[in-house]
Amino acid sequence: MSRFARPALVSRTLADMLDGNAWKYPDHTAFVWGDRSVTHAGHHARASRLASALHRLGLRRQDRVGILSQNRLEFQEVYSACEISGFICATVNWRLAVPEMVHIVNDSAPKVLIFEAAYAGHVLAMLPQLKSVEHFVCLDEEAAPDFADGYEALVSSGDESGVPFRPKPDDIAFLIYTSGTTGRPKGVMLSQGGEVAAAEILGSDQRNSPADRLLIMMPLFHIGAKIIQLAQHWRAGTVFVQKGFDAEAVVECIERDRITVTHMAPTMIQSLLELPDIGARDLSSLRMIVYAAAPMPLPVLKKGLKIIGPVFQQQFGQTEGIGTTLLAHQHRPDGTERDREILTSVGQASPRVNVRIVDDNGADLPTGEVGEILLTSPGVMKGYWNNTVATIETLRDGWVHTGDMGRLDHEGYLYLVDRKKDMIISGGENIYSREVEEAVVTHDAVSEVAVIGVPDEKWGEAVMAVVVLRPGASATAEGIVEHCRALIASYKKPRHVVFADEIVKLPSGKIDKVRLRALYGARR
Numbered sequence: 001m002s003r004f005a006r007p008a009l010v011s012r013t014l015a016d017m018l019d020g021n022a023w024k025y026p027d028h029t030a031f032v033w034g035d036r037s038v039t040h041a042g043h044h045a046r047a048s049r050l051a052s053a054l055h056r057l058g059l060r061r062q063d064r065v066g067i068l069s070q071n072r073l074e075f076q077e078v079y080s081a082c083e084i085s086g087f088i089c090a091t092v093n094w095r096l097a098v099p100e101m102v103h104i105v106n107d108s109a110p111k112v113l114i115f116e117a118a119y120a121g122h123v124l125a126m127l128p129q130l131k132s133v134e135h136f137v138c139l140d141e142e143a144a145p146d147f148a149d150g151y152e153a154l155v156s157s158g159d160e161s162g163v164p165f166r167p168k169p170d171d172i173a174f175l176i177y178t179s180g181t182t183g184r185p186k187g188v189m190l191s192q193g194g195e196v197a198a199a200e201i202l203g204s205d206q207r208n209s210p211a212d213r214l215l216i217m218m219p220l221f222h223i224g225a226k227i228i229q230l231a232q233h234w235r236a237g238t239v240f241v242q243k244g245f246d247a248e249a250v251v252e253c254i255e256r257d258r259i260t261v262t263h264m265a266p267t268m269i270q271s272l273l274e275l276p277d278i279g280a281r282d283l284s285s286l287r288m289i290v291y292a293a294a295p296m297p298l299p300v301l302k303k304g305l306k307i308i309g310p311v312f313q314q315q316f317g318q319t320e321g322i323g324t325t326l327l328a329h330q331h332r333p334d335g336t337e338r339d340r341e342i343l344t345s346v347g348q349a350s351p352r353v354n355v356r357i358v359d360d361n362g363a364d365l366p367t368g369e370v371g372e373i374l375l376t377s378p379g380v381m382k383g384y385w386n387n388t389v390a391t392i393e394t395l396r397d398g399w400v401h402t403g404d405m406g407r408l409d410h411e412g413y414l415y416l417v418d419r420k421k422d423m424i425i426s427g428g429e430n431i432y433s434r435e436v437e438e439a440v441v442t443h444d445a446v447s448e449v450a451v452i453g454v455p456d457e458k459w460g461e462a463v464m465a466v467v468v469l470r471p472g473a474s475a476t477a478e479g480i481v482e483h484c485r486a487l488i489a490s491y492k493k494p495r496h497v498v499f500a501d502e503i504v505k506l507p508s509g510k511i512d513k514v515r516l517r518a519l520y521g522a523r524r
Contacts, residue, residue: 012169013192014083017199017233018044025210025236032240032257033073040236045160047080053158054087057135059111061086061165062172066110066133067221068092068101068119071243074139074151075220076229078114082174083192086167090175090187091221095489098122102129104185107386108175111135114151117143169193175385176223178319178430187385188319190223198322198379199230201350205325206261206288206313212237213285215253215262217245218428223319224292228263247271251281258285265428266296267459273303286311288328292428297460298343302333316346316414321380321400323373324414325350345413353377356399357408365407370417373406374399422513424453426461431492433463433513439487440465440494443480445473450503450511454496454521464520465494466503475499 007019021030026041038046054065065087067078082089090108092101094116101122105113109132115123117140124145141150167173173192177185208214214232216239218225229239240257242249245268253259264272269291272278286308292315304312312331317323326347332339349355356374357365365371376399383391394401405417424431433451440449448468453461469475477497484493498520504512 011196011234013167013171014173014195014230015085015167015192017196017230018047018080018084021233021236028210028236029238030233030236031073031076032238036073038073043077043080044084046077046155047084048160048162049158050077050081050155051085051087051158051163052161053154053156054081054112055085055163056157057112059087061167062088064088064090064108064110064132064175066090066092066105066108066113067115068094068113068123069116069139070094070118071216071220071225071241072116072139073241074114076239076241077155079174079220079226083167085163086165086171086192088172088175091177093177093219093221093489094119095219095491097486097488098125099487100185100489102126104177104187105133106131107185108177108187112137114139115148116140120145120148123148167192169196170382172382174223174226176221176226176319186387186390188223189382189385190319190379191382194379194382195227195230196234197352197377198227199234201322201352201377201379202227202231202315203234205315205327205350206231206290208232208235208237208261210236212260213240213257214238215240215242215250215257215259217242217250217268218263218265219244224263227322228290232261245271247275251275251278251283254286255282260285261288261290262286263290263292266291266300267427269296269304270300270458273300273307279307283308288313290315292316298333301331301343305331305333314347315350316416317375318400318402319381320394320402321375321377322350323353323375323402324348324355342413345409345415347414348412349414350377355408355412355414357406362396367410368407370405370407373402373404373414373416375402376400422452424451424461424463426453426456426463426491426495427459429491431463435488436463436465436484436492436494439484439492440467440480442487443475443483445469445475446480447471447473448503450513450516451494452513452516452520454517456495459495462495463492464496464498466516466520467497467499468501468503469499 008016011017021040022044030040030043112135113133114137136148138144138148139151144150171192172189174190175187177187216225289311313328314326324347354376357371359371407415422433436451437449447470450466454464456462480497504515
């Protein structure tokens with residue numbers, strides 16, 4: 001008999017999901033991290049104890065808990081402690097520069113900031129500028145700086161009975177930051193009930209079951225890794241967590257632990273397929289590799305299908321809301337002409353998701369015409385934290401205006417055509433050109449700059465800065481890149497810098513980025 005009380009019959013919150021798994025599958029493994037593992041009952045107990053400890057520090061429902069860490073088991077405990085209590089987990093991208101981190105922490109205003117010892121220097125640099133943080137907690141107890149408490153000591157101070165309140169379906173569960181067209185990160189408010197719905201929708205598309213063994217190596221500060229984990233735990237399966245992506249480590253885990261499902265960006269899949277002995281490795285346990293964040297190059301897909309088999313499934317969406325799925329059986333590069341056409345799409349709307357294509361006035365466009373892609377589902381965001389203007393611009397009548405341009409065909413397959421927001425997707429990361437431009441233009445020698453994405457065999461797209469120097473000034477491409485490194489995350493900095501006498505513009509005076517991409521993209 002389970003030692004947990006019977007949970008709600010229907011999971012309306014993430015707390016209900018955690019309760020249900022601990023009640024129905026108490027001894028089934030929930031997470032594996034290296035040589036450590038924890039059951040659903042054990043994870044529930046740890047999360048409850050951490051939630052209790054945070055409550056004793058003064059946190060109440062909908063207070064924020066910040067976390068700055070790479071993937072690890074404790075990251076999942078922090079997430080679950082917030083899910084079970086109604087606290088809001090506010091993630092911080094560890095790849096960002098310190099000024100960017102300061103903005104996110106001050107914007108989300110957590111009372112507690114939990115961080116990995118590797119980022120103690122970043123936190124120390126932020127300390128004088130942080131306005132809300134009352135308690136600092138280091139995940140690595142022995143390496144905790146003087147200004148922080150140890151994580152295990154905090155967990156031990158709590159009680160397995162948890163907190164004296166429960167989250168509500170409309171409560172915010174997560175604040176996950178994503179860059180906006182203004183270059184400022186925006187906190188996407190994802191609700192308890194919305195994330196349960198999203199987990200169910202993706203779990204249905206992925207056919208998850210308690211027998212599945214999911215491997216996560218994508219960063220947990222992003223929605224991609226988190227929602228894949230929730231989809232697996234919607235059906236109480238087992239989740240293996242790795243710190244980050246390493247192709248050899250991924251293959252070893254698949255072989256040793258008989259992984260059935262994993263989630264990777266196309267660049268990661270390409271690296272895995274480039275391992276010299278990949279054809280001899282035992283990947284027979286895999287039934288699905290979910291790829292997202294960027295399109296899969298056809299040569300990579302064909303190689304993957306030949307070596308691993310028909311296991312690839314594409315998902316398209318945003319932090320703001322899930323969207324479409326191109327199912328594994330729809331990946332037929334050697335099929336009919338229609339099969340190959342479908343392969344250039346991002347699939348059809350997932351269950352309980354609806355897609356529209358509209359013009360600039362918000363009117364629906366006929367089949368085949370290009371316009372802005374709108375998405376709606378029970379899992380769309382509540383809005384942007386502290387940003388009413390951006391919320392109104394993006395979320396209207398329950399529809400997420402994605403800023404992506406596309407078209408629908410006669411069977412509802414969605415085809416991406418262009419990006420309305422000048423976004424660059426490099427290695428699965430979204431990079432907004434204006435944010436990079438604002439960093440480049442602060443260089444003393446730079447008069448004007450335009451940033452575009454250009455084709456790149458490895459990364460899909462690479463950031464290129466087209467720079468006009470001030471009269472009499474001089475600069476090198478290396479110098480421009482190094483200047484950016486101190487202002488923005490390393491992955492956002494230009495990979496290519498070209499110098500020009502002028503930047504082509506439209507009659508309106510706006511930079512003609514279509515022409516720039518044609519000029520420099522073709523040259524690349």
